[in-house]
Amino acid sequence: MVKLLEWQGKEVFRRYGIPLPKGAVVRSADEVAKVVGSQVPLPCVVKAQVRVGGRGKGGALQFANTVEEARAATAKLLGTDFKGETVREVLIEEKLPLTRELYLSITLDRSHRAPILMFCPEGGMDIESVPDEKIGKVWIHPSIGVVDYEKRLTVKSLGLDGPLGKELGGIVQALWRVFTEEDAELVEINPLAISGGHIVALDSKVTIEDDAIFRHPSYAGLKGEMTPLETKASEKGIAFVEMGGDIGVIANGAGLTMATLDVLLEHGGKPGVFLDLGGIFGGVTRCDTVASGLVSEMEKKPLGFPFVTRIRGHNEPEGMAILKKAGIESFSDMAEAVKHVVTLEARK
């Protein structure tokens, strides 16, 4: 999934007419004086742009009353590590006086197999600890979209009416458009604030579905949260996750890869890498083809660590024979293969 940074999500919101505070993105402390006081009124909020949550409690948001304070806060945040993510950009926004903070989001509810609109009159940092019954939920028909009565329901349960109610209805509609037209998995505004008699989105969380990137090539370069190796694998279309242990599993299909890692864990091994080559068409892959490919690669570049194969399917005896001839250990039984690799790793 492509997780947009706050400012990137807000750029999307802007295109759909969702009201935002005045703000600007800077990538160095020297840029602060150019925007603060002019483009961004004082006092302001200096916000580290990272994808992980918990910024409010983690010190990633700083307040500033003067240009100098904004500059100092920016200098302090840029380059710091926030829960494993380096801050490379800072969003500076006007600090608005808030009357209330609300919560609003649309995402896919897998259980209902429908989009779900969620809203809560108590938005802000602690939304996850708000009891379930306080969160309003409306399931949206994917082809019909949010209808007027659903907007009225949302407005009422957020305790709004009059012009504010009308503004909120417009924001719900805009959020639905972002969700569908941008192929989002999640669009979330928390907090959605009331300030000076108007509603304004103070934060944005927007994630775009990987499978829909073909319709939105501009998002393709925005992937975050991956180690360099994971990025490399993703470019090749391989599902790859680093797990911290010392034995990797390469398999065809996510389920089979996970199951093999489970068996590894069961036999005392430490799962190190999940690497799924994709397997849905595995039903026609021949074992001898796989074995030959493996042998030719290994001959080019020996691994230098224990390597055990387990192979099942069409032309299995032929595949086994090819591997055996090349000196690669091969098993037909999953448990035996796993036990063996755990023993080899322990002996190293």
Add this chain to the structure above:
Amino acid sequence: MSVLVDSNTRVLVQGITGHQGTIHTAGMKAFGSKVVAGVTPGKGGQVVEGVPVFDSVQEAMDKTSPNAACVFVPAPFARDALYEIVDAGISLVVIITEHIPFHDMLPMLYYAKSKGARIIGPNCPGIATPAGSKVGILPNAVFKPGRVGVISRSGTLTYEIVSNLSEAGIGQSTCIGLGGDPVPGTTFIDALELFGADPKTDAVVMVGEIGGVAEEEAADYIKKKFDKPVIGYIAGRSAPPGKRMGHAGAIISRGRGTAATKVAALEAAGCLVAKVPYDIPRLVKEALAKGPKA
């Protein structure tokens, strides 16, 4: 004798002239399936693997009366393929295609439901009834006719588990690959309902994975409404906790969706849950010896 597909199933292959469509048409025929028509717009009149190709599903319907479809078209065209199949009156659609955006799948699902059609998949290996019919890409060699139903969210892991069952002498009534996508056309509960009503199925093997709450919901259903023994396996116990999707994901799942919560839910529903896939045949035998749930 089975659910969803049997020897009366007449299969139409949408996207038959593509590489995968052609290979798996041959595979289905070798399994014993009646593949009566293929469709690829612009390629009408060709014959692939002995199967006549038509330009449109309606034309194929008029001439060959298929009652099931198997979809191989690339993801960007899957939505159109589904609408065409459903509009021609086919009520069982197996979608093999992977990477269909859920924003496409949602309207497809709602449309199919409104027309009384069932979707299996997407991103699935299909359905197979040993000694009956196969609609999909499951490997022919692993099956053995029998009385145990198999429902799975996985692909290759299903082949592994079915193969283990067959080797242990446990045959299958029907095997349904639901697919691993977030919006499946058919859920565990839908499939359990089918097996529950099938007099030729004695027990069900349910293969789940981490992510989502479909297994927990199925466990709820089993507890309340399902009398036949269910043997479960959940892949992904070793997986690190998933990366969260903002707050909305946490609000919806409320602490469910891990291997531990799924295993616990299934066990609480009276299912035997295997820790490793190759332990499933032993548990099936144990469950069958005990008979229906008390």
